[in-house]
Amino acid sequence: MIIAVSSDHAGYKLKTQLVEMLSKEYKIIDFGTFSDESCDYPYYAKKVALSIQNGEAERGILLCSTGEGMCIVANKFKGIRAGLCFSDETARLLSEHNFANIICFPTKVKINGLEITAELLYKWTKIWLSTENSNEERHKRRIQQIKLIEEENFK
Secondary structure, three states: OEEEEEEOHHHHHHHHHHHHHHOOOOEEEEOOOOOOOOOOHHHHHHHHHHHHHOOOOOEEEEEEOOOHHHHHHHOOOOOOOEEEOOOHHHHHHHHHOOOOOEEEEEOOOOEOOEOOOHHHHHHHHHHHHHOOOOOOHHHHHHHHHHHHHHHHHOO
16 A cells, blocks of 8 residues: 655654654655645645545545644545544544545644654554445445535536
């Protein structure tokens, strides 16, 4: 599996650690940023979304302070289903129910008092990657509805 990864400056340190962990098992395309110097997250989210659209990568991982900015940008691209992950359960449901092809992580927000670490992000990534998309009709139907909305709204 090929995974595209990117972050802004706020996610740089954790992205670097996560990439190192994941590269032992997956082919990783690291689109940057490559320092903790201030940068604009839309530029980096776009790179990952486009790499999935054009088939260069199968999945994507985005990191920024809250994860929200990257998620918003990624979802502006047709065929992208990006979701914010903040627990084991959301990691699982992003694949099982939402068929997400990009997972977005917060790096500066504590979740229920839990500090975000590379090990935690690795755990959530592994849950997301190992969870199969649901075969239940209701989930398939909803993904089809999302695709129809994309067809109507992406000109």
